[in-house]
Amino acid sequence: MIDRFQAAAEAAGAVVGRFPTLAEAARHVRETTGGPVAASELPDAVRKALADLRFASPQEYRDVRFGLSFATAGVAATGSLLLELSDPAGRGATALPPVNLVFLTASTIVPDLQSLSGTLYRLLASHPSSYLSLTTGPSRTADIERVLTIGVHGPKELHILILEGE
Amino acid sequence: MSRKIIHQKINDAFLRRALGNFAAQYPAARARAFEGEDFEALRERISAARKESLRILPEMVQRFTEHAERTGAVVHLCADAAAARDTILEIVRQKGADLLVKSKSMTSEEIRLNHHLEKAGVRCLETDLGEWIIQLAGERPSHMVMPAIHKNRDEVAALFSRETERHCAPDIPALVEVARETLRDGFLSAKVGLSGANVAVADSGAIGLVTNEGNARLVTTLPRTHIALIGIEKIVPSLAEALDIVSMLPKNATGQKITSYVSFIRGPSGDGRELHLVLLDNGRSELARHPRFQEALKCLKCGACANVCPVYETVGGHVFGHIYVGGIGLVLTPFFHGDRNARDILGLCIGCRRCNEVCAAKIDIEGLILDLRERGKKLPAQKPLMGTFMRNRTLFHAALRAAYLAQKPFQGRDGRIRHLPLVLGCDTGNRSLPPIAARPFRDLARERVAAKPLVPGERGRVLFFSGCLADFVYPELCRDVMESLEKLGYAVVFPQEQLCCGIPARYSGETGIARDMARLNTEALLAERADHVVTICPTCTMSLKRDFPELLLGDPGRHARALELAGKVVNFSELAARSIVEIEAPGEGAAVTYHDACHLRRGCGVFQEPRAVLERIAGRPVREMDGHDGCCGFGGSYAFKYPEISYEILKRKLDSIAASGADTVAVDCPGCRMQIEGGLDGAGSSVRVEHTATLVAERLRGE
Numbered sequence: 001m002i003d004r005f006q007a008a009a010e011a012a013g014a015v016v017g018r019f020p021t022l023a024e025a026a027r028h029v030r031e032t033t034g035g036p037v038a039a040s041e042l043p044d045a046v047r048k049a050l051a052d053l054r055f056a057s058p059q060e061y062r063d064v065r066f067g068l069s070f071a072t073a074g075v076a077a078t079g080s081l082l083l084e085l086s087d088p089a090g091r092g093a094t095a096l097p098p099v100n101l102v103f104l105t106a107s108t109i110v111p112d113l114q115s116l117s118g119t120l121y122r123l124l125a126s127h128p129s130s131y132l133s134l135t136t137g138p139s140r141t142a143d144i145e146r147v148l149t150i151g152v153h154g155p156k157e158l159h160i161l162i163l164e165g166e
Numbered sequence: 167m168s169r170k171i172i173h174q175k176i177n178d179a180f181l182r183r184a185l186g187n188f189a190a191q192y193p194a195a196r197a198r199a200f201e202g203e204d205f206e207a208l209r210e211r212i213s214a215a216r217k218e219s220l221r222i223l224p225e226m227v228q229r230f231t232e233h234a235e236r237t238g239a240v241v242h243l244c245a246d247a248a249a250a251r252d253t254i255l256e257i258v259r260q261k262g263a264d265l266l267v268k269s270k271s272m273t274s275e276e277i278r279l280n281h282h283l284e285k286a287g288v289r290c291l292e293t294d295l296g297e298w299i300i301q302l303a304g305e306r307p308s309h310m311v312m313p314a315i316h317k318n319r320d321e322v323a324a325l326f327s328r329e330t331e332r333h334c335a336p337d338i339p340a341l342v343e344v345a346r347e348t349l350r351d352g353f354l355s356a357k358v359g360l361s362g363a364n365v366a367v368a369d370s371g372a373i374g375l376v377t378n379e380g381n382a383r384l385v386t387t388l389p390r391t392h393i394a395l396i397g398i399e400k401i402v403p404s405l406a407e408a409l410d411i412v413s414m415l416p417k418n419a420t421g422q423k424i425t426s427y428v429s430f431i432r433g434p435s436g437d438g439r440e441l442h443l444v445l446l447d448n449g450r451s452e453l454a455r456h457p458r459f460q461e462a463l464k465c466l467k468c469g470a471c472a473n474v475c476p477v478y479e480t481v482g483g484h485v486f487g488h489i490y491v492g493g494i495g496l497v498l499t500p501f502f503h504g505d506r507n508a509r510d511i512l513g514l515c516i517g518c519r520r521c522n523e524v525c526a527a528k529i530d531i532e533g534l535i536l537d538l539r540e541r542g543k544k545l546p547a548q549k550p551l552m553g554t555f556m557r558n559r560t561l562f563h564a565a566l567r568a569a570y571l572a573q574k575p576f577q578g579r580d581g582r583i584r585h586l587p588l589v590l591g592c593d594t595g596n597r598s599l600p601p602i603a604a605r606p607f608r609d610l611a612r613e614r615v616a617a618k619p620l621v622p623g624e625r626g627r628v629l630f631f632s633g634c635l636a637d638f639v640y641p642e643l644c645r646d647v648m649e650s651l652e653k654l655g656y657a658v659v660f661p662q663e664q665l666c667c668g669i670p671a672r673y674s675g676e677t678g679i680a681r682d683m684a685r686l687n688t689e690a691l692l693a694e695r696a697d698h699v700v701t702i703c704p705t706c707t708m709s710l711k712r713d714f715p716e717l718l719l720g721d722p723g724r725h726a727r728a729l730e731l732a733g734k735v736v737n738f739s740e741l742a743a744r745s746i747v748e749i750e751a752p753g754e755g756a757a758v759t760y761h762d763a764c765h766l767r768r769g770c771g772v773f774q775e776p777r778a779v780l781e782r783i784a785g786r787p788v789r790e791m792d793g794h795d796g797c798c799g800f801g802g803s804y805a806f807k808y809p810e811i812s813y814e815i816l817k818r819k820l821d822s823i824a825a826s827g828a829d830t831v832a833v834d835c836p837g838c839r840m841q842i843e844g845g846l847d848g849a850g851s852s853v854r855v856e857h858t859a860t861l862v863a864e865r866l867r868g869e
Binding site: 132133138143145155 | 338349409423433435436
């Protein structure tokens with residue numbers, strides 16, 4: 001399932017890395033980003049693992065190079081990530097920076113979109129309002145001469161960090 | 167549609183190349199996207215769900231409204247375009263805004279939102295790359311999914327240079343970067359953003375957006391007020407139906423498995439933010455109640471009908487459509503933008519039915535276009551004249567005989583017609599026409615003697631319905647049909663009372679005449695005892711099988727008789743294929759390539775039988791050509807009404823034929839034969855075009 005997810009995500013233009021532990025994934029994030037990071041809601045454990053990272057304020061998102069988020073689930077058939085982005089600032093963190101890093105726990109990968117419908121249904125019903133985003137690869141366009149061009153208004157790069165041991 | 171505009175689009179080299187490349191790539195990309203998926207089952211589900219939702223549309227609106235309001239969203243139900251525009255303007259003004267950032271919304275094009283808001287002093291900023299390009303150019307989308315497919319990089323660079331007041335090179339990645347950088351300020355400074363919605367979910371009040379560029383996420387995130395403009399037909403009962411649509415859209419639209427972003431938005435995101443859901447009726451409620459045309463509202467706006475349309479490929483969406491383009495655009499235009507705007511474009515459909523084959527919601531697009539023509543404009547002199555001639559067999563046939571004499575001055579030495587004087591008002595467009603025969607088959611039929619069967623025992627009694635073109639232009643083909651079937655063991659009769667099948671009348675919107683033809687032909691063809699009624703023109707087949715019972719629905723007795731007739735109608739190749747076991751061709755003849763007639767393949771679902779008959783009875787191996795099921799550009803009177811478009815479509819077919827290397831093209835339609843033969847003759851080719859029946863007859867005669 002993880003292999004299928006990785007193949008589909010890579011076919012969609014994402015960069016996929018697999019990490020045995022959160023600590024190793026966190027180290028990779030630190031090494032990649034260096035500077036400040038725009039982050040959407042992250043689980044406490046992730047925040048803790050990245051405690052030494054500087055998190056940017058939403059006002060800075062326009063100029064920040066890296067966005068960081070944590071996926072609720074992955075879809076193997078299409079290499080998609082399900083992101084819960086009900087907080088507008090968190091949404092901005094995945095939409096404005098040119099490079100997005102997303103954690104994905106391997107055990108949350110499901111085979112296809114249909115098998116995600118229960119989760120989607122639950123998430124849509126559980127809060128008074130919600131914003132769910134299925135993200136597949138970086139932002140893209142083919143609006144000029146149908147030439148595929150990666151990175152228009154959204155991220156130009158999408159890095160998926162699969163946590164295999166968690 | 168003016169000939170000048172058509173001519174201009176046909177001669178727009180970039181447009182032709184862009185559309186041609188896309189048309190060539192789309193089928194394979196689409197097939198890959200649907201790998202492992204059951205397209206038919208998926209579209210069947212979508213179609214059924216849409217139909218049910220349309221049946222209870224007011225209830226769907228109410229359910230969606232209730233659930234959406236519970237999330238804190240404000241729902242505005244707008245009866246028409248003006249009400250929706252006013253509502254949106256009011257929200258923008260309340261927020262003290264003078265800028266509206268937009269992500270792509272065809273519905274906002276429908277109500278011409280930008281035009282009206284700009285007049286009221288609100289600047290609209292399109293952020294979808296294609297939409298921004300055409301906004302800067304002051305044009306309208308030429309495709310529902312790829313709005314700027316008609317613009318090349320040089321034009322885009324010039325537009326961007328003008329807008330940004332600096333030089334932008336015609337380099338696509340650089341141009342995309344210019345859009346990213348330039349539009350950022352708009353996203354960050356706007357107080358109000360407007361999106362469309364691909365789907366709205368009744369039981370949660372959520373909307374779904376299917377996008378690639380990421381602009382919709384910015385439009386629905388950065389401004390504190392989000393307006394979504396939604397046609398009420400987009401409401402589905404629950405997430406299950408929404409996911410079917412999400413699964414269908416990208417695959418059918420552009421051949422993508424899924425888009426970069428699929429977002430479900432339910433309610434405003436707290437913190438004093440606002441979400442306004444503007445539900446647009448604009449004639450939808452009324453259309454949803456129409457017994458026939460409600461089907462049009464099942465449309466998901468995927469644009470696939472344009473992607474496969476040979477006419478769209480030739481002239482683009484600025485000709486083939488109004489604001490909504492492609493096949494479904496022709497259908498939706500009269501309802502959303504009036505008969506005046508629809509009148510010129512409804513005639514542009516060639517009737518090849520490829521759109522029906524790929525429609526995500528299984529809409530009978532071609533059939534709806536035909537029915538809409540009936541409502542459209544009719545030439546004042548057309549009706550009485552057409553009716554009088556077609557209903558009266560003697561008069562009709564006398565007129566065709568007169569035409570035989572009149573054509574004499576225009577015939578070349580080989581009898582073919584290559585130039586027609588302009589007074590006749592039609593243009594052969596680089597094709598030659600076959601002459602009207604000296605004696606139609608209906609006269610020859612009286613004198614002929616039946617051929618002896620090659621195998622003992624009678625297989626059944628057959629009535630031969632020849633269709634007008636074969637009767638008057640290809641009498642030798644009619645002879646081949648009767649002779650082949652007789653040799654295959656059938657008793658064949660040519661009923662002298664048969665008339666035109668009525669298709670020309672139906673295609674011109676003259677349903678009354680078509681109904682008379684249905685009545686008269688049903689009587690003529692049921693007057694004699696027969697097991698089968700054999701046709702050699704698939705358009706006639708569709709008329710006899712599908713249209714006659716429908717046209718005679720109002721009269722239960724006649725309807726029942728039409729159904730009885732429909733049960734007997736069969737295409738020549740279908741019937742011949744049943745004799746394969748007894749008659750096997752001895753040895754192999756020269757290879758042929760096969761052209762699938764649109765109405766045979768997509769109208770009757772017949773494509774294996776003719777190939778089997780060619781290989782196993784006629785002894786001619788079939789060498790497939792690229793695009794064997796693509797339209798030849800004939801379309802009946804279409805070839806004379808729009809000769810330039812017809813010829814452009816034909817050229818693609820001629821190229822495929824040449825590339826196949828075969829010296830003969832087999833086809834099961836006299837119309838396709840006439841078109842392809844004319845094109846090959848015009849191009850100086852020696853490739854021969856024959857109806858499958860003729861190739862069978864040749865073999866059975868031992869030629």
